[in-house]
Amino acid sequence: MHAYYADRFVLPLPAGHRFPMAKYGALRDRLREKLPAVDIQPAPAASDGELALVHTPGYIRAVADGSLAPQIQREIGFPWSVAMAERARHSVGATIAAAHRALTHGIAANLAGGTHHAGRAAGSGFCVFNDVAVAARLLQAEHARGSRRALRVAVIDCDVHQGNGTAAIFRGDPDVFTLSLHGEKNFPFQKEPGDLDIDLPDGCGDSDYLAALEQALASLQDRFEPDFIFYLAGADPHEGDRLGRLKLSFDGMEARDRRVFDWAWQRRLPLAFAMAGGYGRDLASTLQVQENTFVVALEYARRWAQAGIPMPASAREMRKLPADLSD
Secondary structure, three states: OEEEEOOOOOOOOOOOOOOOOHHHHHHHHHHHHHOOOOEEEEOOOOOHHHHOOOOOHHHHHHHHHOOOOHHHHHHHOOOOOHHHHHHHHHHHHHHHHHHHHHHHHOEEEEOOOOOOOOOOOOOEOOEOOOHHHHHHHHHHHHHHOOOOOOOOEEEEEOOOOOOHHHHHHHOOOOOEEEEEEEEOOOOOOOOOOOOEEEEEOOOOOHHHHHHHHHHHHHHHHHHOOOOEEEEEOOOOOEOOEOOOOOOEOHHHHHHHHHHHHHHHHHOOOOEEEEOOOOOEOOHHHHHHHHHHHHHHHHHHHHHHHHHOOOOOOOHHHHOOOOHHHOO
């Protein structure tokens, strides 16, 4: 299974900054040590043209040259630097690369990404560009060259914070379905309505969370027929997270991941996932949640590999796979 990283661009954050920049390199090192079956590759940079599928030219230019308005800079939460601009561009490139790989191999990952607070003309909440939105639009544009039917994309966002930027970007689009399972009272405090928003109370634990997820996936199945899945596997619903306010155990987080990957596998839907948020009181807890996500993902990646069947152009064709490959 391929995974892409952009942690060679390290932001020069001021002392005491609450963003855990060290987790990205630490996750890459941990996966190389413990899960060598994950083929870790450096991410390419997203081009201006790719970013412009979602973001305004003025915003792309302002991120590149550091001319962001002070209010937008504060909302992003990072001081501008060349490293910030390059990291944002490569993080989008990582999700694009993962999406392309998933189309032919079933599953692939971005070791960062999930920057779902970024909108068309502004970033927010440590999110500069919206990687999933750009990758989704690029897949749709590429698909349109050889098909009369639009590629239908579902975003399953299990970060503890609502994917407000993604919801706003795709609002009213019949070919993209945004599902967000998040803390009701958590950031962003002004939510943007998506296609399906599941608000969870503070202190929500394993059983209630997993029941809500099951209900959400059932609703997605009833309302939308996707060809491709983007999954935001945020570590921040874990009980050890500083900003999460939910109470999922390690087992609950792993069960969450397994349910999403299994839902996609049963329908033969290619899936690209990003790690999204994770702000553990100690870094080790966030890394353990993320490692567990990759353990589950590898299991399903092996199922795709064992099937030995190239990914067809349409997920509807994928459902014609032999029944004995569905376990």
